[in-house]
Amino acid sequence: MKFNLGQWRTRPGVNVYNCEQIRKITLSPDRTRLTLYAVCYREDVRGLDGPAQEINITSPAPDAIRLTSEHFKGAKKKGPVFDTADLRLPLDYTETDGTITVASGKTRLVIKKTTPCSFTYYYGDRHLTAVGDRFGSAMLSYISTPEGPYMRGWLDVDIGENIYGLGERFTPFVRNGQSVEIWNEDGGTSSELSYKNIPFYLSSKGYGVLVNDPGAVSFEVCSEAVTKVQFSVPGHRLDFTLMGAPDPKGVLCRYANLAGKPALPPAWSFGLWLSSSFTTSYDEATVTEFVDGMAARDIPLSVFHFDCFWMKENQWCGFDWDESVFPDVEGMLARLHQRGLRVCVWINPYIGQNARAFDELAEKGYLLKRPNGDVWQWDLWQAGCAVFDFTNPDAAEWYKNKLRALMAQGVDCFKTDFGERIPTDVAWFDGSDPEKMHNYYAYLYNKLVFDVIAEVKGEKEAIVFARSATVGGQKFPVHWGGDCNSTYVSMSESLRGGLGLCLSGFGFWSHDIGGFEGTAPDHVYKRWLAFGLLSSHSRLHGSDSYRVPWLFGEEAVEVCRYFSKLKCRLMPYLYGSAVETAETGVPMMRAMMLEFNETACLGLDRQYMLGDGILVAPVMSQNGDVEFYLPQGRWTHLLDRRITNGGRWVKENHGFFSLPVYVRENTLLPLGSCENTPEYDYARELTVGIYNLSDGATAHRRICNTLGKTVLELSAHRQGDVITVTLSGSAPGICFEQFGTDCEIVTLVK
DSSP states (O other): OOOEEEEEEOTOEEEEEEEEEEEEEOTTTTOOOEOOOOSSTTTTTTOOOOEEEEEEEESSSTEEEEEEEESSSSSOOSSSSOOOOOOOOOOOEOOOOSSEEEEEEEEEEEEEEEESEEEEEEETTTEEBBBOEETTTTEEEEETTTEEEEEEEEEEEOOOOOEEEESSSOOOOOOOTTTEEEOOEEEEEEEEEEEEEEEEEEEETTTTEEOOOOOEEEEOOOOOOOOEEEEEEEESSEEEEEEESSHHHHHHHHHHHHOOOOOOOOOGGGEEEEEOOOOOOOOOHHHHHHHHHHTTOOOOOOOOEEEEGGGGTTTTOOOOOTTTTTTTTHHHHHHHHTTTOOOEEOOSSEOOOSSHHHHHHHTTTHHHBBBTBBBOOOOSTTBBBBOOOTTTTTHHHHHHHHHHHHHTOOOOEEEEEOOOOSSSSSOOOOOOOOOHHHHHHHHHHHHHHHHHHHHHHHGGOOOOOOOOBTTGGGGSSOOOOOOOSSSSHHHHHHHHHHHHHTTTTTTEEEEEESSSSSSOOOHHHHHHHHHTTTTEEEEEOSSOOOGGGGOHHHHHHHHHHHHHHHHTHHHHHHHHHHHHHHOOOOOSSSHHHHHOOOGGTTTTTTEETTTTEEEOOOOOOTTTTEEEEEEHHHHHHHTTTEEEOOHHHHHHHOOOOOEEEEOOEEEEEEEOOOOOSSSSSTTTOOEEEEEEEOOTTEEEEEOOOOTSSSSEEEEEEETTTEOOOOOOOOETTTTEEESSOOHHHHEEEE
16 A cells, blocks of 8 residues: 655655654563564654554564564454464574664564664674665554554665565566555456465565565555565554575575475376366266376376366355266266376355255354344355355364265365455454455365365375465465466466465465466467476366367377376476475475576576476467576486576577476486376386586485385485495386486495
8 A cells, every 4th residue: 555645745644653763672581572662753752642653573483583563552453363383482682772683593683772763684694674764764654544544564675676475476576666465356367466465575685574464465565665665554553574594495494484384295186187177068978088088198197177067056165966967976986086086176165045055054154144144145156155154163064074075975185266255344253353354264265175185085185276375375285376368478477476476485386277268279278288287286177168188189189198298207306396395385386586596587487497406488489489598507408408508598499399498407307117197106217317417516316205205315426527326215226317427327325
């Protein structure tokens, strides 16, 4: 929200009260909380009228400093609140005549007590940012406006500093210059609206900021003030945490410690998912035709997904199969399992009033109500559509029981669609603040579904395919990018959104191969296949037409087969990367700036690193032309084995069976022996490529099994013309290939 008119004036009716000086300092006996009493006037003024701010500083996790500023602290604190760590670590505290310093690990906050008050953050001796000043006062502000009270923070942005994150946004990848409203909306992929709004941003300088508020946080990123990030919230309380680290990748690790790490998806989920599509007509014969067609064409398939019309129209989501189309549900699902497939079905957190269960749910109070006690309903999406109130434990249990019944029939996982259109003119069962519940509902919804899958199937089998999210949603993978168009432009905006989400704490991401709205031309579909099957998760899905590859020509079948088999062979590498993501919070699909400290990489959003060793630049043109940046070093094309030097922009032309997919120097890249399924023994008959290993360099790789346990550790060290490979663990049938070197390989087994 903008409060100013240019540099000198505020908007009419707006009054701003900034932090001028600290009048009182209290450190708790256990040194876990520092409390400051800050006033909006200078030392030579005796205080009568307010306002003032009470500021509490704590450390909820290592290298994280949390600042909470309250104007009226007597206001009732209504939930919900983010489920984040709050270890309340002891603060490293020092005080001089003019300053206070608090530290958590290497992250320090230096506070100048006297006018003009200031708050400056460091990581070690490296300056990160500061609460920006305006005319000699710190912009930690209480603001009265005609719309009501607000609290605001203002952090400096340095020359050349880039701001990223704030969720899966389809606007420009670098957020500088943007106004961002943290408010989940069902807006597609071609607008400023977002399904996944995360009030966390990442700086290229190596720090991150989380605003600890599930409500309507407003960010002005170098927009209202061109050298500041401003964040504001309605009300009388501002709460934010700053995390410092050596680099942006380290910041994401700090954030994962605070907000939660992604769960490790099951190995089968990395294979190809095939959907019935959205508004298409289908029955068991249609499903069988699709599955048989994939098998006959030798295309590996892992999951079949039943979208909306497994239920009758205007009954979503009543959980009753349409028996006129699916008369033998258990038998059908058993037959799919016999084919080696998992089964996913579409659900949402709404219910149409034509559903059989609607009257029961309304009578028991399981549906969200208006303040007058009426069930909240509208006619958008389904006739008489209502919303499940998951703050009511009995309503949540009713919903879980429906999921348990579906899993008893043979369903393995759920596509948790929607969850963004959550009204605010309501009264929640537990008394939650409707404004704060709007975004937070996505967390409740996906957690509920994820938890019940883990309960029934086991934690190692739990996965959802989710669209909406807020802070903490990364713990319940996987998320997909929502409703995109079937064009190259939409392919680009989808990738841009996914990279933004992966810089917001999310580890795994997918998208609708070929686009959702409309039907892609054959050439778009084939290009998107290569991109989709070199993403963490891969799904064929659309709106009003089927997405099986033979409908896009015989060459599309061959392209789908080629890249599906390649992904299966890459699983020893991909699943090891997934385990790293679950352990650290560093995403599988990584913006280039996460891996390379080069100026040219800071704004790249049409290419990415898949894990730490493979660069992917999807082709987004009909004629196959693509331009991308290769960072410093020697790179080897994974498919045709060309070696080229980086540190430069490259233009190439690719057919449908290729794209820029390059292996980084000093990489050990394991390829598995199986190309027909993503689930197999990754350590057996393994081929390990040693890519451009520099003299004196050492490369490492670990191989995990399908439960995420390390079964083999590899290291390769080059000294002159000899590469010494050390193995720890069992690796029957392992062999090695060299790229860019012609050295003798000596193998040692521990």
